[in-house]
Amino acid sequence: MTNHSAATPASPDASRYLPLLLILFAGSGCSSLIYEIVWYQLLQLAIGSTAVSMGFLLATFMGGLCLGSLGLPRLRAAAKQHPLRIYALLEMGIGILGVLVLWGLPLIDRVYVAGAEHGLPGMLLRGFISAVCLLPPTILMGASLPAIAGWIKSTPRGVSWWGLLYGVNTVGAVFGCLLAGFYLLRIYDMAVATYWAVAINFLVALFSFWLSRRTPAEFTAAEVPGDPMEAAVEDAGSNWPVYVTTAISGACALGAEVVWTRLMGMLLGSTVYVFSIILAVFLIGLALGSTAGAWISRSVRPRLALGWCQVLLAGAIAWSAFMIADSLPYWPINPLLSVNPWYTFQLDMARVLWAILPPTLLWGASFPLGLAAIAGPGKASGEVVGSVYAANTFGAILGALGVSLVLVPSVGTQDSQRVLLLLSAVSGLFVLVPYISEKKAMISALLLGGSMVGAIMLAKGLDPIPGKLIAYGRRIAISAASSKILYTAEGRNSSVAITQWNDGAVEKAATPRWPSRSGTMARWRWT
Numbered sequence: 001m002t003n004h005s006a007a008t009p010a011s012p013d014a015s016r017y018l019p020l021l022l023i024l025f026a027g028s029g030c031s032s033l034i035y036e037i038v039w040y041q042l043l044q045l046a047i048g049s050t051a052v053s054m055g056f057l058l059a060t061f062m063g064g065l066c067l068g069s070l071g072l073p074r075l076r077a078a079a080k081q082h083p084l085r086i087y088a089l090l091e092m093g094i095g096i097l098g099v100l101v102l103w104g105l106p107l108i109d110r111v112y113v114a115g116a117e118h119g120l121p122g123m124l125l126r127g128f129i130s131a132v133c134l135l136p137p138t139i140l141m142g143a144s145l146p147a148i149a150g151w152i153k154s155t156p157r158g159v160s161w162w163g164l165l166y167g168v169n170t171v172g173a174v175f176g177c178l179l180a181g182f183y184l185l186r187i188y189d190m191a192v193a194t195y196w197a198v199a200i201n202f203l204v205a206l207f208s209f210w211l212s213r214r215t216p217a218e219f220t221a222a223e224v225p226g227d228p229m230e231a232a233v234e235d236a237g238s239n240w241p242v243y244v245t246t247a248i249s250g251a252c253a254l255g256a257e258v259v260w261t262r263l264m265g266m267l268l269g270s271t272v273y274v275f276s277i278i279l280a281v282f283l284i285g286l287a288l289g290s291t292a293g294a295w296i297s298r299s300v301r302p303r304l305a306l307g308w309c310q311v312l313l314a315g316a317i318a319w320s321a322f323m324i325a326d327s328l329p330y331w332p333i334n335p336l337l338s339v340n341p342w343y344t345f346q347l348d349m350a351r352v353l354w355a356i357l358p359p360t361l362l363w364g365a366s367f368p369l370g371l372a373a374i375a376g377p378g379k380a381s382g383e384v385v386g387s388v389y390a391a392n393t394f395g396a397i398l399g400a401l402g403v404s405l406v407l408v409p410s411v412g413t414q415d416s417q418r419v420l421l422l423l424s425a426v427s428g429l430f431v432l433v434p435y436i437s438e439k440k441a442m443i444s445a446l447l448l449g450g451s452m453v454g455a456i457m458l459a460k461g462l463d464p465i466p467g468k469l470i471a472y473g474r475r476i477a478i479s480a481a482s483s484k485i486l487y488t489a490e491g492r493n494s495s496v497a498i499t500q501w502n503d504g505a506v507e508k509a510a511t512p513r514w515p516s517r518s519g520t521m522a523r524w525r526w527t
Contacts, residue, residue: 015219017211018161021084022168024211025148027204028091029172030179032141033283034197035098036061037180038190039134041272042105058254058400060131064138066393072143073150073382082217083150083382088208090140090147095201097137102194105133145169145389150382153220159375162385163294163368170287170364174280181276182345239374241430245306246370246388247395248427249313252420253363255399256317257282259413259420260356263324266469266495267476268348277345281352282360289364296365302372303431309362309369310428311448314455316359317421321462323355325414329469329476367392373431412490414464421462425455471497471507483507 043057072086148165152158176197184193261278268274296305328351338344370388407416429448436445467485468476486506487498499507 017215024204024207025165026168026172027200028144029169030176031197031200033173033176034180034193037177037276038193040275041190059397060134061138062393062396062400064135065142066390066397068139068142069146069386069389072146073386082212083147084208084212087144087147088205090144091201091205091208093140094137095198098194098198101133101137102191146382146386149385151219152381153218154375154379154381154384155220159372160294160298162371163290163297166367167287167291167294170283170290174283174287177276177280177283181273185272241434242370242373243391245310245427245430247391248423249310249363249366250392250395251399252424254396255403255420258400258403259416260320260324263413263465264352266473267328269473277348277352281356285357285360286364289361290368293365293368297368297372302369304435306366306369306373307428307432309366310424311451313359313362314421314425314458316362317417317424318458319358320355321417325463325465328355329466332477334478414462418459418462421459422455425452467497470495471499
């Protein structure tokens with residue numbers, strides 16, 4: 001990188017291309033989420049609609065991002081090229097592999113049908129199919145952030161621009177999620193949606209090639225004299241607490257997404273449209289939070305901000321758990337008043353925003369704060385971004401698999417949320433305790449101790465999902481008063497409720513309310 005930079009004349013006007021760079025990276029996020037929504041539906045058709053399949057999908061997607069973010073900064077060949085040229089090549093590769101996944105997944109589907117088994121072998125086969133399909137393109141997606149961040153030098157203002165890049169990428173992902181879920185797949189089909197994403201990839205690649213010919217190989221963002229972030233960079237200590245905290249943050253975020261997608265699916269219905277809404281709200285929160293975190297990192301000590309952000313997440317997770325179990329199911333709304341899909345979309349979006357947005361804001365802010373805590377003078381931009389991104393995505397893999405395969409089947413969604421709440425609170429200790437010990441900050445120690453006690457009390461107060469929500473979903477407002485719950489149970493892939501109506505009829509309901517490859521019947525009635 002250094003040799004190439006020396007050979008390229010510095011351009012005093014390179015900063016004028018930063019807005020275009022943000023737009024291009026937003027396009028990358030848009031195409032990536034179109035792919036994810038399409039692949040989600042393809043895998044539903046190929047291996048069934050189960051919580052295990054979803055866990056493997058998320059884990060494989062995040063695993064590819066992790067490998068890509070770790071691998072690119074270590075490639076010597078990439079270090080000799082202009083970062084924006086590398087970014088352009090990555091976008092072209094993503095587009096080509098996206099088409100291959102679209103064409104190749106039906107062939108791999110035959111492998112699943114030929115060798116499908118129950119239990120652990122079936123789960124491993126699902127994971128293998130997901131990895132074969134998704135790892136190659138997602139590895140390139142993961143490499144795109146370190147590649148594009150490698151163009152911006154590791155300075156306090158440069159670190160802030162890294163956070164903004166992450167934020168606008170997530171904004172583009174929100175648009176791609178809604179575009180795919182509510183237009184491309186609704187009006188057209190998976191092939192058309194894929195070709196849209198491929199077109200965006202190649203358009204981004206074209207402009208990136210053009211930028212690489214007009215800019216130096218490294219850009220230094222203008223600094224403000226007396227920037228308070230300079231001090232924060234200078235007194236940075238060991239990096240491992242930041243990596244651990246960032247990894248736990250990623251684990252809790254993806255674990256919560258798995259749990260809340262399952263629970264919100266009971267209320268709103270387990271469809272690709274509902275999945276798109278939930279994913280869009282997660283991404284909206286991450287985008288807003290990361291943008292705010294990028295600006296905040298300029299004026300605060302990033303390690304302290306990162307730690308307190310995790311402590312606050314305990315309260316935010318409790319908010320979401322309370323809203324999903326104790327508030328949203330009892331909104332006095334009759335879903336049969338209108339069959340207009342636009343009104344249904346508005347209502348579902350409002351419900352998901354109200355319940356899930358607060359914690360996603362804090363998870364979004366955690367990433368740029370983690371970057372600012374690690375960055376320092378002389379550090380390679382791509383390596384800093386790649387290492388923090390890899391820690392975050394590695395934690396996300398553990399969270400997606402741990403919650404879907406271990407926590408929910410063994411202890412249920414209520415205790416799974418308790419674990420995530422307490423884990424978020426504890427993760428803040430890794431960066432806060434060293435500071436408190438070094439500075440002997442007694443007030444901070446008292447606040448931290450009180451926060452831990454508060455987190456324990458919040459965890460104990462979480463309620464289980466109502467049985468009537470499992471039984472009736474959207475119809476809970478009009479059906480709950482006419483029956484009583486006899487039995488409820490949660491399993492790895494579905495939840496079951498047995499109800500008795502006032503006329504004596506007994507009904508058994510299972511969620512998710514869709515047929516999967518296992519042939520589960522959604523609902524039947526005994527009289």
